[in-house]
Amino acid sequence: MPAFKELVFSGVQPTGNLHLGNYLGAIKRFVAMQAQFDCLYCVVDLHAITVWQDPAELTRQIREVTAAFLAAGIDPARSVVFNQSQVPQHAELAWIFNCVARLGWLNRMTQFKEKAGKDRENASIGLYDYPVLMAADILAYRATHVPVGEDQKQHLELTRDIAQKFNNDFAGAIQQQGHGEAFFPITEPLIGGPAARVMSLRDGTKKMSKSDPSDYSRINLTDDSDGIATKVRKAKTDAEPLPSETAGLEKRPEADNLVGIFAALNDVSREDVLREYGGAQFSAFKGALVDLAVAKLGPIGAEMKRLVADPGHIDAVLADGAARAEAIAAPNIAAVKDIVGFVRRR
Numbered sequence: 001m002p003a004f005k006e007l008v009f010s011g012v013q014p015t016g017n018l019h020l021g022n023y024l025g026a027i028k029r030f031v032a033m034q035a036q037f038d039c040l041y042c043v044v045d046l047h048a049i050t051v052w053q054d055p056a057e058l059t060r061q062i063r064e065v066t067a068a069f070l071a072a073g074i075d076p077a078r079s080v081v082f083n084q085s086q087v088p089q090h091a092e093l094a095w096i097f098n099c100v101a102r103l104g105w106l107n108r109m110t111q112f113k114e115k116a117g118k119d120r121e122n123a124s125i126g127l128y129d130y131p132v133l134m135a136a137d138i139l140a141y142r143a144t145h146v147p148v149g150e151d152q153k154q155h156l157e158l159t160r161d162i163a164q165k166f167n168n169d170f171a172g173a174i175q176q177q178g179h180g181e182a183f184f185p186i187t188e189p190l191i192g193g194p195a196a197r198v199m200s201l202r203d204g205t206k207k208m209s210k211s212d213p214s215d216y217s218r219i220n221l222t223d224d225s226d227g228i229a230t231k232v233r234k235a236k237t238d239a240e241p242l243p244s245e246t247a248g249l250e251k252r253p254e255a256d257n258l259v260g261i262f263a264a265l266n267d268v269s270r271e272d273v274l275r276e277y278g279g280a281q282f283s284a285f286k287g288a289l290v291d292l293a294v295a296k297l298g299p300i301g302a303e304m305k306r307l308v309a310d311p312g313h314i315d316a317v318l319a320d321g322a323a324r325a326e327a328i329a330a331p332n333i334a335a336v337k338d339i340v341g342f343v344r345r346r
């Protein structure tokens with residue numbers, strides 16, 4: 001595989017209620033990646049409409065996710081911050097990839113099965129095709145690394161399969177047109193840390209999720225300190241004190257989740273947390289977790305509120321980001337069209 005320039009791409013859907021899972025599994029890690037990589041961070045609004053969205057709410061949420069990116073510490077002068085629908089190459093490449101991806105591959109996607117549920121016949125075609133658009137998002141930039149939560153692992157594997165198949169199907173043209181052995185990189189998922197999968201505060205076996213009907217299942221980035229405190233105090237736990245070693249968290253999903261959240265918020269490991277709190281009762285540990293969560297999330301929520309009050313500024317950030325994103329994607333997609341054999345407009 002030839003060397004590709006290292007580039008990070010990731011996205012967040014503007015579908016409401018950005019929560020601690022989105023923050024710890026994704027956004028906080030986006031911020032850290034800026035020190036090491038060139039990064040593109042996208043508000044994936046084309047993905048959002050795979051499920052019906054109220055138009056005015058969608059507009060509001062696109063700006064709110066952008067505000068969360070900025071408030072958390074993504075620097076729009078350094079990283080490219082934009083919304084997907086402003087860069088037409090995402091949808092264009094998705095169509096070409098629709099003709100590369102196989103039905104059998106998509107039929108295995110568990111997220112579609114979970115989201116479509118029993119009403120599968122009534123799900124949008126976009127929801128089924130979601131992972132192909134995600135492959136296009138990443139590969140339009142030939143991104144080499146994608147930080148995501150664990151729930152996206154299977155979709156990243158599909159992205160790798162699509163890149164591999166495109167490289168194989170068009171190997172002759174790719175070589176002839178001077179791109180070497182492969183046009184697309186085989187992107188690395190960056191999944192990890194103590195909060196790769198943050199679980200519901202009401203049920204430690206279920207992912208913390210925007211669409212959970214109970215607001216007590218998640219901490220939203222916009223929750224105030226009282227809200228955070230109430231949710232942490234009400235979080236489900238078991239009757240035992242915290243163990244001193246991580247082995248003692250096995251089969252205790254709620255304890256494991258709270259310890260993982262504490263570790264990720266404080267940039268330490270689960271082992272470090274248990275060294276300090278092993279033997280403690282949940283009442284004491286939850287008190288410390290409330291203080292930590294309020295200290296870390298409070299300023300982000302306040303900054304988000306300040307930023308969304310100035311939509312003109314947010315729209316300017318998005319417009320600048322879209323122009324910079326398109327400057328990378330447009331030549332890549334032009335090359336893809338040449339590889340496929342389309343005739344360019346002269």
Ligand code: AQP
Nearest residue numbers: 012013021022025026148149196197198208209210211
């Ligand atoms: N619970 C989670 N733990 C860790 N990471 C998570 N992510 C989402 N939930 C968790 C990561 O957040 C990023 C953006 O996710 P998204 O915009 O695709 O949202 P989503 O996965 O659809 O979020 P939800 O809450 O799971 O929404 P619903 O309820 O609609 O299913 C991704 O990197 C994701 O891995």
